[in-house]
Amino acid sequence: MSDNIQTVTVLSKTTWTPNLFSFTVSRPDSFKFTAGQFVRLGVNPSRLKYYTEQSGKSDADISDEALDEDIFRAYSIISSPFDEVLEFFSIVIPDGAFTSQLQHLQVGDELLLNTLPFGFLTLARYQKPLPKDLWLLATGTGLAPFLSMLQDLKTWEDYEHIVLAYSARSLEELAYVEKIESLQADFGSLVENPAKLIFIPIVTREPVEGALTERLPRLLLDGTLQARAGIDLDIETTHVMLCGNPDMVDDTKEALKSLGLVMNRRGEGNIAVENYW
Numbered sequence: 001m002s003d004n005i006q007t008v009t010v011l012s013k014t015t016w017t018p019n020l021f022s023f024t025v026s027r028p029d030s031f032k033f034t035a036g037q038f039v040r041l042g043v044n045p046s047r048l049k050y051y052t053e054q055s056g057k058s059d060a061d062i063s064d065e066a067l068d069e070d071i072f073r074a075y076s077i078i079s080s081p082f083d084e085v086l087e088f089f090s091i092v093i094p095d096g097a098f099t100s101q102l103q104h105l106q107v108g109d110e111l112l113l114n115t116l117p118f119g120f121l122t123l124a125r126y127q128k129p130l131p132k133d134l135w136l137l138a139t140g141t142g143l144a145p146f147l148s149m150l151q152d153l154k155t156w157e158d159y160e161h162i163v164l165a166y167s168a169r170s171l172e173e174l175a176y177v178e179k180i181e182s183l184q185a186d187f188g189s190l191v192e193n194p195a196k197l198i199f200i201p202i203v204t205r206e207p208v209e210g211a212l213t214e215r216l217p218r219l220l221l222d223g224t225l226q227a228r229a230g231i232d233l234d235i236e237t238t239h240v241m242l243c244g245n246p247d248m249v250d251d252t253k254e255a256l257k258s259l260g261l262v263m264n265r266r267g268e269g270n271i272a273v274e275n276y277w
């Protein structure tokens with residue numbers, strides 16, 4: 001195994017829906033990261049209790065490839081850089097090589113963690129002076145890096161307004177709403193403007209009170225998102241980060257460009273993105 005790979009232990013698991021769950025793992029002492037970064041997590045069925053003890057499954061039920069190889073996938077870290085544990089938010093793709101195994105995770109199981117953090121969807125990428133507003137736009141599990149940033153007081157101190165718009169298909173898939181509300185209360189009480197974080201839930205496949213229903217690009221193009229936030233998007237005043245579904249990232253990028261915003265390159269410009277597949 002490479003020097004960068006360490007074994008971590010699963011400490012907790014939260015199931016949101018049959019296709020969405022979160023879990024925490026132990027954090028190696030030496031592992032450092034910046035809010036917004038991702039790591040590579042590795043799984044091998046032979047390390048999961050589900051396969052070895054509980055389900056009656058034997059090695060014969062697991063493909064040779066799965067047993068021979070640790071499978072690694074990129075995962076954004078939800079935790080703040082100051083937390084003692086590492087939290088992750090995962091989709092389950094029933095025939096996905098990684099998540100078809102990961103879904104069986106139990107407390108006490110072991111995963112592999114490549115301790116080299118990756119990724120440039122971090123607030124450090126933006127050159128100073130910073131503009132006043134930060135917009136964080138996510139679909140599905142793409143919420144993860146933004147939760148990490150929002151647990152860092154510096155994010156709250158650096159911007160006048162922070163808008164978090166988070167889109168899921170159904171209400172039950174809109175995970176972490178209570179966590180977002182508690183961040184609003186906790187970090188809001190530490191800064192001058194307690195209403196700094198404006199949370200805009202979007203549920204696209206069922207009507208939900210208080211949530212918008214259209215997709216992000218349309219909400220931006222017709223001004224609904226800006227009206228809900230109570231602030232406008234402007235090349236001089238706005239940083240925007242997009243994370244999640246690559247189609248959402250592409251379509252939203254185009255919508256933002258048509259509103260006059262530009263991609264962030266070498267620190268300058270408004271828009272930064274991360275695609276999950």
Ligand SMILES: Cc1cc2nc3c(=O)[nH]c(=O)nc-3n(C[C@H](O)[C@H](O)[C@H](O)COP(=O)(O)OP(=O)(O)OC[C@H]3O[C@@H](n4cnc5c(N)ncnc54)[C@H](O)[C@@H]3O)c2cc1C
Nearest residue numbers: 073074075076089090091093096097098099141144276277
């Ligand atoms: C930078 C980065 C960060 C990522 N962070 C996360 C994360 O925090 N949480 C997470 O669940 N996944 C994350 N992913 C996706 C993750 O790496 C895997 O793709 C996912 O675990 C599925 O793996 P799989 O082998 O089961 O299926 P794969 O073969 O990897 O994917 C099969 C298909 O499933 C769909 N898919 C994959 N990931 C997702 C997803 N997250 N949400 C909705 N549909 C998806 C796509 O259509 C994809 O083509 C991230 C990917 C990247 C590149």
Ligand SMILES: NC(=O)c1ccc[n+]([C@@H]2O[C@H](COP(=O)([O-])OP(=O)(O)OC[C@H]3O[C@@H](n4cnc5c(N)ncnc54)[C@H](OP(=O)(O)O)[C@@H]3O)[C@@H](O)[C@H]2O)c1
Nearest residue numbers: 019139140141167168169204205215216217245247248251
């Ligand atoms: N969610 C499930 O129940 C489920 C179950 C099994 C498997 N999966 C698989 O998981 C994958 C994704 O599931 P997911 O629901 O987490 O992610 P998703 O399809 O990316 O949906 C999350 C949110 O992103 C929105 N979105 C999708 N494309 C967009 C675009 N171009 N612009 C703006 N917004 C966009 C969706 O709106 P819309 O509703 O308008 O698309 C939804 O609100 C799919 O491949 C799916 O087959 C999902």
